[in-house]
Amino acid sequence: MSVVVVGLGPAGTIATWALARAGHAVTAIDAGTSGSESRAPLAAATPTVRSTVYEEAVRAPGPQAGRDGIGGSKLLAAPQSYRLDPWTLRMRTRVEVRHGAGVLPPGTDVRDWPLDPADLHEWYERVEHLLRVGPRPPTEWTRRMAAAARTLGLQPFAAPAAASRDTGVLLGQAVATGRVTTMPGTTVLEVLTDRSGVAGVRVHHEGRIRTVTARAVVLAGSVLANVRLLLLSGLGGPAVGRYFMSHNFLRVRGHFPGVNLDRGSAGPATATAVAEYDADGIDCTREGFVGGSILQAAMTGPAPSPDPEWGAVWAQPEQLPHRDNAIDLDPVAVDVLGRPVARLTFALHDDDHRRARRLQGVMRDWLVAAGAAITAAEEFAAHPLGTHLYGGARMGTDPQTSVVDGYGRVHGVPGLVVTGTATFPTCGGRGPVQTVEALAWRSATALAAGLR
Ligand SMILES: Cc1cc2nc3c(=O)[nH]c(=O)nc-3n(C[C@H](O)[C@H](O)[C@H](O)COP(=O)(O)OP(=O)(O)OC[C@H]3O[C@@H](n4cnc5c(N)ncnc54)[C@H](O)[C@@H]3O)c2cc1C
Numbered sequence: 001m002s003v004v005v006v007g008l009g010p011a012g013t014i015a016t017w018a019l020a021r022a023g024h025a026v027t028a029i030d031a032g033t034s035g036s037e038s039r040a041p042l043a044a045a046t047p048t049v050r051s052t053v054y055e056e057a058v059r060a061p062g063p064q065a066g067r068d069g070i071g072g073s074k075l076l077a078a079p080q081s082y083r084l085d086p087w088t089l090r091m092r093t094r095v096e097v098r099h100g101a102g103v104l105p106p107g108t109d110v111r112d113w114p115l116d117p118a119d120l121h122e123w124y125e126r127v128e129h130l131l132r133v134g135p136r137p138p139t140e141w142t143r144r145m146a147a148a149a150r151t152l153g154l155q156p157f158a159a160p161a162a163a164s165r166d167t168g169v170l171l172g173q174a175v176a177t178g179r180v181t182t183m184p185g186t187t188v189l190e191v192l193t194d195r196s197g198v199a200g201v202r203v204h205h206e207g208r209i210r211t212v213t214a215r216a217v218v219l220a221g222s223v224l225a226n227v228r229l230l231l232l233s234g235l236g237g238p239a240v241g242r243y244f245m246s247h248n249f250l251r252v253r254g255h256f257p258g259v260n261l262d263r264g265s266a267g268p269a270t271a272t273a274v275a276e277y278d279a280d281g282i283d284c285t286r287e288g289f290v291g292g293s294i295l296q297a298a299m300t301g302p303a304p305s306p307d308p309e310w311g312a313v314w315a316q317p318e319q320l321p322h323r324d325n326a327i328d329l330d331p332v333a334v335d336v337l338g339r340p341v342a343r344l345t346f347a348l349h350d351d352d353h354r355r356a357r358r359l360q361g362v363m364r365d366w367l368v369a370a371g372a373a374i375t376a377a378e379e380f381a382a383h384p385l386g387t388h389l390y391g392g393a394r395m396g397t398d399p400q401t402s403v404v405d406g407y408g409r410v411h412g413v414p415g416l417v418v419t420g421t422a423t424f425p426t427c428g429g430r431g432p433v434q435t436v437e438a439l440a441w442r443s444a445t446a447l448a449a450g451l452r
Pocket of ligand 1: 006007008009010011012029030031032040043044065066067068069070071072073074075076077078079080081082186187188189220221222223225226229387388419420421430431432433434436
């Protein structure tokens, strides 16, 4: 019997590769196909959304931003490749030690990650080596913004990016071991268990439903897919779906009259960044929020402007795990097979708005220091279906408040592993993909060792 990996985005690809290299047979399943550019209707059925539990949820205009298919959403990504600041993993302890208990906003339930930041650091190094992560050459725009950052006493650096968006080469290497069977265009509908733990998955392929037996299952379908699968399978305990987070991007634009910023001359991974306002860079006790963001002057970034005289700085601010932001199954709305879709309950809170205002101020100062004559901050609005979602199957030690342990193993279900941002207890102020890859590799390695 093989190990089933559900989803072949960066998390599932690395898990498949690591398991196959460790000598295990893998059935690697993805709802989409390698050429797909959109969402698969069964795996990513459009969810419903509401801002509080007192409202009736309505269908979102479309599914979450991203794509389904071999390569996952990373094929659309910049692909900037950041490590999280170790503070993010120890946020609760670090805030309490520095500022005392009671500083974390009411309504949040912040927990430390149940893993050693130094251990994760080693896996980051492996990923950076494997995927050739490094800076891109500077451009007119990034040089200008780096110089301006220095005048403000900041230490700008070139954003790290993977050499390629495509992790398909790893899947190719895994298949070449002869131990991997791929099943594209196949949607996993349910995880099956028996008394001893995982037994397999029920899948849908070209109108037919069948069972694939497995000795272990790795869920690598990203947040909404993983959480929905756990809920539809009745697995994971009371914390499934809870502590949902979404990076709500911030953008401030600046007009540089008469200057051609030449922002079209490089891809979106090229950026100069500053980290002084991320993690515990801002004194949160005065400001009424915790955490910040990397700030980036990128070549494109969200919603690029075609006007060469306009530049922009953007942020992906921390968001805390609020108790009332959650994912569950909609009691009414269903997909084409009649299965409930995911229902998101999501709102921004006071601390989000305070953090956003503070960061927007810094972003404005940076643009002005670079010579912007006018700046314009875009509205900060709730986006529950953005490109970076987190939580819903967070890691921890207590099965009442977490779903998986530090290796992604679901509490109380031997053989079931979850990878991806669903397991993050906190999100941090930078992109997630390198952490996703590091954790997937680490989890698959632990699983492989345990299956011997
Ligand atoms: C436009 C865009 C830009 C981004 N830029 C960056 C960036 O620069 N830096 C960064 O850090 N992050 C970035 N991200 C986020 C990054 O792409 C994701 O964090 C990453 O792709 C998550 O990897 P994953 O493998 O967990 O999930 P995904 O990439 O979402 O892959 C999941 C796969 O699982 C499959 N699947 C889901 N459910 C099922 C099922 N039931 N049965 C079978 N298969 C299933 C899907 O078909 C999909 O192929 C960006 C995202 C987008 C959309």
